[in-house]
Structures are given as structure tokens and as C-alpha cells.
Amino acid sequence: MNRIHTLFNTKKERVLSIYFTAGFPNLEDTVPIMEAIEAGGADIIEIGVPYSDPVADGPTIQDSNQIALQNGMSMNKLFEQLVGFRAKVHLPVVLMGYLNPIMQYGMDAFCKKCKEVGVDGLILPDLPMQEYLDEYKALFESYGLVNTFLISPQTSEKRIREIDGNTDGFIYMVSSHSITGAKSGISEEQINYFERVREMNLKNPRLIGFGISNSETFTTASNYSNGAIIGSAFIKVLKNSKNLKEDVQGYIRSVIN
Amino acid sequence: MIGVDERGYYGSFGGAFIPEMLHPNVEELKENYEAIMASPEFQAEFRGLLKDYVGRPTPLYFASRLSEKYGAKIYLKREDLCHTGAHKVNNTIGQIILAKKLGKKRIIAETGAGQHGVATATVCALMGMECTVYMGELDIQRQRPNVERMRILGAQVVPATSGSKTLKDATNEAMRAWINNPVDTHYIIGSVVGPHPYPEMVARFQSVISEEIKWQLKEKEGRENPDLVIACVGGGSNAAGAFFHYYNTPEVRLIAAEAGGLGVESGKTAATTAKGTPGILHGSKTILMQTEDGQVVEPHSISAGLDYPGIGPVHAHLFEVGRAEFVAVEDEDAMKSGIELSRLEGIIPAIESAHALYALNMIEFKKDDIIVINLSGRGDKDLETYIKWGNY
Ligand SMILES: Cc1ncc(COP(=O)(O)O)c(C=O)c1O
Numbered sequence: 001m002n003r004i005h006t007l008f009n010t011k012k013e014r015v016l017s018i019y020f021t022a023g024f025p026n027l028e029d030t031v032p033i034m035e036a037i038e039a040g041g042a043d044i045i046e047i048g049v050p051y052s053d054p055v056a057d058g059p060t061i062q063d064s065n066q067i068a069l070q071n072g073m074s075m076n077k078l079f080e081q082l083v084g085f086r087a088k089v090h091l092p093v094v095l096m097g098y099l100n101p102i103m104q105y106g107m108d109a110f111c112k113k114c115k116e117v118g119v120d121g122l123i124l125p126d127l128p129m130q131e132y133l134d135e136y137k138a139l140f141e142s143y144g145l146v147n148t149f150l151i152s153p154q155t156s157e158k159r160i161r162e163i164d165g166n167t168d169g170f171i172y173m174v175s176s177h178s179i180t181g182a183k184s185g186i187s188e189e190q191i192n193y194f195e196r197v198r199e200m201n202l203k204n205p206r207l208i209g210f211g212i213s214n215s216e217t218f219t220t221a222s223n224y225s226n227g228a229i230i231g232s233a234f235i236k237v238l239k240n241s242k243n244l245k246e247d248v249q250g251y252i253r254s255v256i257n
Numbered sequence: 258m259i260g261v262d263e264r265g266y267y268g269s270f271g272g273a274f275i276p277e278m279l280h281p282n283v284e285e286l287k288e289n290y291e292a293i294m295a296s297p298e299f300q301a302e303f304r305g306l307l308k309d310y311v312g313r314p315t316p317l318y319f320a321s322r323l324s325e326k327y328g329a330k331i332y333l334k335r336e337d338l339c340h341t342g343a344h345k346v347n348n349t350i351g352q353i354i355l356a357k358k359l360g361k362k363r364i365i366a367e368t369g370a371g372q373h374g375v376a377t378a379t380v381c382a383l384m385g386m387e388c389t390v391y392m393g394e395l396d397i398q399r400q401r402p403n404v405e406r407m408r409i410l411g412a413q414v415v416p417a418t419s420g421s422k423t424l425k426d427a428t429n430e431a432m433r434a435w436i437n438n439p440v441d442t443h444y445i446i447g448s449v450v451g452p453h454p455y456p457e458m459v460a461r462f463q464s465v466i467s468e469e470i471k472w473q474l475k476e477k478e479g480r481e482n483p484d485l486v487i488a489c490v491g492g493g494s495n496a497a498g499a500f501f502h503y504y505n506t507p508e509v510r511l512i513a514a515e516a517g518g519l520g521v522e523s524g525k526t527a528a529t530t531a532k533g534t535p536g537i538l539h540g541s542k543t544i545l546m547q548t549e550d551g552q553v554v555e556p557h558s559i560s561a562g563l564d565y566p567g568i569g570p571v572h573a574h575l576f577e578v579g580r581a582e583f584v585a586v587e588d589e590d591a592m593k594s595g596i597e598l599s600r601l602e603g604i605i606p607a608i609e610s611a612h613a614l615y616a617l618n619m620i621e622f623k624k625d626d627i628i629v630i631n632l633s634g635r636g637d638k639d640l641e642t643y644i645k646w647g648n649y
Contacts, residue, residue, distance in 0.1 A: 052420065052552040053538070055432045056276040062419055074550045099274055100537045101551030125276040126537065150277040154439050159280070174278055177439045 003092035003120045004146050004169045007043055008205045008226070015227030016218065016256055017044035017207055018234050019096065021064040022081075023073025024050070025238055030081045033238070034089045036245045040252030042091070044207075046123065046229065049078060049097030056125045058181035060232040064239070075105045079113045086118040094148065096123040107136060111143040121146035121169050129163060137166075148172050153193045157200065164202040173197060173225060175210045181232030186211070186220050194224035218255050230255065259504035259571070259580060265453025266542075268577055270570035273452035275540045278436045282444075285359065287454045293358050294351075294461065306350050307465060310383070311340045313347075315466075317473035317629070322601040327617050328624050332483070333604070333632045334470055336495060343607060343634030344463060344495045345376035349445055351462035353380040356443035363387045363442040367417075367431040369396055369424035369491065370562035370609065371403025372634055373447030378412035388412040391430040393423035396561045403638050421555035424491075424565045428539050448492025449569030452540030456497075456569045463498025470629055471502055478627060485622060487512040488631040489612040490583075491527075491562045493569040495633035500581070510582065513572060514616040516558030517585035527556035528585035529568045530576045538567040544576065559588035559642060560608035562634075584619045586612040594618075595636060596649045607634030608642060 007015070018037045022030045030047070037045050050068035054061060085093075095114060102110050102124070114122070122145055127136070129149060140147050146169030151160050154177060163171060176190055197206065208221040209229030221228035234251065241247040265271045265287075273283055293299050307313040315335045324331040336344035349366075356364060364381050367390070368374030374390040381388035390407055394416045397404050407414050417426040428450075435444045449456040449463075471481040486503060488496035490513045503509040518526035526532060526546075533544040536551060545567035546554040558564040568576075575581035586594075595611035598604050606614065610633045622628060636643065643649070 053425065053429055055429050055539075056278065056436065058433070059419075066419070069552060076550075098537075100547070100553070103536060104534075104547065104549065104551030126274045126540070128273060128275065128277075128280070131272065131274070152278040152439075154281040155277065156281065177278060178437050179433045 002144055002146055004044070007092050008170065011043060012205065012226055014222045014256065015044065015205070015207060016042045016252070017046055017227065017229040018042045018252065019046040019048060019229060019231035020234055020238060021048040021050055021061065021068050022078045023068030023071045024064040024235070025067065027071040027073060028081070029244060030078065031085050031088065032244060033248060034085060034093070036248035037252065038089050038091050040249035041256055042252050043227070044092050044094060045089070046094045046096050049075065049095060049101060051098040051101055054098060056179055058179045058232060060181045060235050064235045075101055079117060082117040082119070092120045093118065094121040094123055095119055099124055099126050107139065111139055111145060114145055115143040119145070121148055123148045123172060125150060129166060133166060150174050153177055160197065160200060160202070164204055167204055170205045170207050170226070171202065172229065173206050173208045175208050175212070175221070178210055180210055186217055191224065198224050215255050215257065259575065261453070261457040267571045267574035270541065270543050270573040270577070271453055271456065272542050273540055274537045274542065275452045276436065278439065282435065282439050283452050289359060290355060290454055290458050293355055299354060299358065302354050303351055307347065311346050311350065312338060313465065314469045314473065315339060317470060317477065319477065320602050323598065326601060329622050330625065330627045332474070332627070332629045334466060334499065334629055336466065336631060336633050337604065337606065337610065337635035341372070341376045341379050342637060343372040343376065344466065344498060345373040345447060346379065347465055347498065348447065348459050348462040348494060349373070349376040349380045352443070352445045353384050353386065356445070357384060359443065361441060361443040363389070363438065364445055365389045365391070365431050365434050365442055366445045366447060367391045367424065367427040368447060369393070369427065369564060370560065371396065371400040371407065371638060372562060374412070374414070375403050375406045375410070377445050378407040378410035381412060382410045389415060389434065391415050391417050391427040391434065393417045393421070393427045395422040396424065396427070399642065400561055400638060401641065423561070425553065432539065448494040449497045449571055450492040450539055450541065450567065456541065456571055459494050460497040460501055460571060463494050464501035466495070466498035466631060467500065467502035470499065474627070474629070482506055482509050483629045484626040485510040485512055485628045486631065487514065487613045487616050487628065489514045489563060489609050489633060490568055490572055491565050491609060492567070493572040495631050497569060497571055499629070499631040504580070511575065511580060512616050512620055513575070513581045513583045514586050514612040515583060516560060516563035516612055517587040518557040520587055521585050525557035526585070527558040527563050527565060529566065530583045531585050533567070541570045543567050543570045544573040559591065560612065562607070562609040563612060582620065584616050586615045586619070590615045590618070592646050592648065595643065604632070605636035606632055607636050608639045610634055
């Protein structure tokens, strides 16, 4: 069974997913950071595949992408690093990446590699739902990969239902109309949106992302969903860290406790 | 047949590869743009402003001394005489009326040379709408006069400081700004790029160029079809406009002049079809310059308006099926053609347009061929670049 399904079968509250950019801060940090995320007590690991033009991301993640590319990160390099990681890391792992680098690698080859190394799911922000259904759904499924869609406060109820019908992992709720890392804190308007979606009784679990940074925002988000995703705030921890293992674990504990 | 299908594709290029956060905005446009554009009120306002505000029709000028030099009948389509100095305003007029009809309050735009930014700031002033223009930090330096024009017109100019700090990065920033302000804001894209329906919408606004060429040429030569149409291609909006009504007239040769930069093999080029491969950029599947690993390569051209690593999907398709001939014009050659036109015809062209002029040296044509060159803009904004180059 896919690890994402196993997770949500047993844990329905305060699920914490942590995003980081592969190859940041240093090229070889990828697997050590994954181990530290697991040791710290998070539930899902999201690995960002760096891209030169990440249009859905704010300055913090943009910078980490650029540094990772300068460090020499590439799709080949990432898959090389991921060979054998399942001996050390047991959490569900999701790759998040923009479509172009994946297309150049080849969608088939990419999915095959994901399965080989032990990746469970994908988040491809610029892959539209219709394109996914027409071109890639069968392929993803044949490699046991769960595809995650984003929704935002602007997404219509009809479309949320369609998205819910076309995935069986989790739904990524973008917390406000924003790129990553843009806003901090959670407003009344956002709460209304969280409640509105909660009341739709979707079949998929929901994780709230964008603007989640600490225990307080994690708890608020978790009150309205199954948990949350932290990206930019975690990248900042990595950026300022002198001891990755300690700082990653310390940060994650500070969020979940 | 060259044209967009209902999925937003030209052959295998196009589509709308956008984050879900932009889906409602793009869908709103897609659902409405054709009906709005077809409505009599829209057409009346659009045509009225093109005539009285932009100064259309722009002349189709027979360039006799240039013709003599090259041994053909060369006409210049004088988009340089549009209000604000380039073809860009045809599109911004259309999009601002559309934005108003959609009930939008704010406008954002990206700009390279600053021409699209100026054209956007201009129509925002005209309509009393708030305007923010994203511009690469490098372009802000090399297109100073246009930056100040935008400010005088009341627009806010925001530097894009990521990546190559040019048009590609300004476009990223504008897309991010749209994600952050999806409800009351319309994004006026400046070329035939971006997610469907932008490439088609912009091409239709610019298609007034070839619409006019047809009847103007008929008046002057007794025929609607020239033998060749030449235009420069950054994203490809002036070219799409000049080609539009000839897409499906195969006896008219379409010549697209890309920016060769320091040379196609120099690593400092913006010759997308020469160096590019299929991929996704700014929301559409097209041809772009990228590494094997799918990272977008930073382009180079002396002309800020052509300094873009991709081309619009319609041009990728014209290239794919061989309907248009693509040439790569190097910096130095474009500059020489800019001076040549200045001396032969008393017209200082934009450096972008000078690329189209130089194409005359790169293609074969016959002595009595009628050639229309789309003179997309005037050179005022490029004076500093001309001065720095200095060879005149
Ligand atoms: C005068 C002029 N010509 C051409 C271009 C290139 O754009 P496009 O290829 O969309 O016509 C620009 C862009 O700024 C321009 O200012």
C-alpha cells in the first residue's frame, strides 16, 4: 500500500508535512535532512526539485532553488542521492516540482525512477487537472504514485469536487491567494475558507500550506483540516543552521508540541 | 490550417500550464474574451481608440531608397508611428477595455524594453486604473527613459531582481503578483506568450496590423498579398499581428527575425528556434532555450525587447510546420541596419525592428518581389544603446 494512504488511514489530525529544496543548503544534504525530519517527528516529507523559474514560489524558496542549482542539483543527481534512502527513511515522500525539468527528463522515466527509489507521490503545481487526466493519470497510477492537487480560496466548489474526485491522496489547500511564504498569520477570511472547505466533507484529507510557520499557525490550520505543510519557514531554518540534524529536529518538535 | 484549437493549442504547442491558484483568472478570461471581443460595444470602443488615440491606420510606406538598395519593392508598416512608439499599444488598448468589462480595478504587466510597460501605463492613465509594471533590474538600467515615462504616467515600476534580471524574470514576478491578487487585478501580458487564451487574444488585438496591410497594399499595388512579410520576434506579438491574416495564405512567405545576440553558437543569444527545444515556459508549451536538465537558459540580445528565452506557441508551431522562415540576426548586424534605415529613409528604428530590417541580407528574394517589413517601433528609447555602440 502507498505510504500516503497508510498514513492517513491511521492519522487524521495534526499531520505535518515538511518541504525542503533538494540540494539546499548543500548539495549532499538531501538524505540527511530527510532523516532529521523523520527523527523530529513530522509525518510527510516533500522534496522540492529545484527550477530556474518557480512562479508559484516566494523569495525564500526561489533563493533556495537558485542556490541548489548553483550547488549542482539536477534530476539525475537527486535520483542518485535517493537510491537506497528507504533503508533509512520510512515516512511517505512526495516530490514537488515544476513540469519543465520533468518533461525534459521524460515523464515515463521520471515516474519509473520515483517508484524504484521509493517515492510515494507528486505535487506538480503547473500541471493542470485536465492535462493530468488526459495525459498522465494512467501512467502515475501504473507506478503507484499519488498525485496531489492544489486548491485556493478562489477555487470554485464545483472544481474542488472535481479535484476531490480525481485524487486519492490528499488535497493541498493553499491558505490564501498567495505564492509561498508571502504572508504570515491566519486571518478571519482564511478561517472562513477553511471552514467552507471542511464543510464540503471531501473524501480526501486536506493539508493547509503557505504561511504556516510555527506551533500556533500549525495548530490553527490543524483545527480546520487534517494538518499542514511548512515550506518557507523550514527553508529559513536550514539557511541559518550550523547543525542541520539538531536544528531540524528542534524546529519540528517546536511546531508539533 | 494555422490557428488555435479549442484546447488552446497550435499544433503541439500552447495550452495553459498554470498553478491552480491562477485557474479561476485564466478560466474567467477564456470564458469571456471571445464574446466580449465580438460585441459591438467592444468593437466600437476598441476601433475608436485605435483610430483617434493610437493614430491608426498606421501608414504603409513605400521605402524607395531602401528598395533601390536591396532590389525589391519594400514597404514599411509604420507601427513606430503608433502613440507611445510601438505596436504594443494595440494590445494594451484591447486588454484594458476587456479588463474594464470584466470589472477589474488594477492592472499589472511585465516589460522588457519598457515599450509594453509604457503602453500599459498609458492606457491605465487613460482609463483611470491603478498600474504596476514589473521590469528586470538590468532592463531598468538600459531603458531608463521608458522607466521614467511609466512613472510620469503614474505607474509604479517594480524591479525584478531574480535570475537574469530581464524580461523572463519580470514575467515571473508579474505572474506571482497575479497569484497574490487574483480578484480585482487583470494581468496585461505584452506578447503572444503565457497560458491560453493570452497568445490568441494578444494576436487578435495585434492582427489589426495585417488587416491594414491587406487593404493598404491593395490600394497601392492592386493586390492584398505581398510576397514576403518580415517581422522581428521577441515573444512574437508584432510578428503575429503582421502574419495573422496571412497564416493560411501559403504564397506569402513569412520571415521571423530572432535575436542572434553575439552569435547563435556564442552562448550569448536569444535565437530561440536555433537553440531551443520544446518545453514549458510561462504557462505554455513552446520552444525555449534550456539546459538538458530543463532549466531555462538566460538569453542575450542587445535589444531588451527580444531578450527572451522563448517564443509564443503560435511561432513554435509556424516553425514546426515550416510555415515561417526563421533567421537569427546578430547584435552588430541589427545595429548596422538601424543606422542604414536612419540614413536611407530618415527613420531611426527600435533596435528590435532593426533585426527585421537586417533579415533582408539573409534571405533570398526576387527583384520585383513586394516585401512588407513590420517596423514595430521607433528608436527614441534606444538612443543610449545607439550612442554606446557608437559606430555611426
Ligand atoms: C519595438 C519593439 N519591437 C518588438 C518587440 C518584441 O516583442 P514582440 O515579439 O512581442 O513583438 C518589442 C518588445 O518590447 C518592442 O518594443
